[in-house]
Amino acid sequence: MLFLLGGNDKKARKADAPRTENMEVVKELFMTGRFPVVTTEVLEGRALGKVLGLVVCRGYDSDEAFFGMAARAVNKGAQAIIGYKENVAFHPDGSKYFCCYGTAVQFEKPKKSITV
Template identity: 80%
Template sequence: MLFLLGGNDKKKAKAESNQRTENMERVRELFLNGRFPVVTTDRVEGRAISRVLGLVCCRGYDSDETFFGMAARAVNKGAQAIIGYSENVAFHPDGSKYFSCYGTAVQFERDDKERDRLALEV
């Protein structure tokens, strides 16, 4: 009878982990294809910012997982880019590293070309 009470938590955790991995892979593809800019400056060249969605951050022991985890959180908020990106690395005496990444999630104004393209797709 006890196994009925404890089995659900493991399934739920595994499903959440799979969803998180899928989101990070999707964001990785967006970033590597140049469709999700992450910049250290306060603007993206050639694009006007229409809405600031807020701070996004992530911490961890793997630099790629930390970076793409932060980007996935921004995409989940509806962001189209991250501005003001910064990262920190803390070194522990035992040799391990701890990464922190943060930036501001933003959305862009739609330009006329994008509006025309969206109208044709509908």
């Protein structure tokens, strides 16, 4: 019974934790096409240089889940997300819970061509 009484304190501390994700910067990057998010495993015309790993974000708002995922990728140093997927859980009370995930990647640096 003791665990039932102490549960809210943990949630309150987690809600007060500072967010390190800069959502407005990430929204701007995505909307201007400088941070692609694709469902495919490759991005045509770009060679993958480094896979940084899975990024996931969940929430009751679809924009919060999507841009939170993108912000986590940007914080890792990613230049894009490939293999993007999302799930939506519908609750009996009418609310929706979104889960967005994908693989954060960096591209190979373009090789400089030397002209003589």
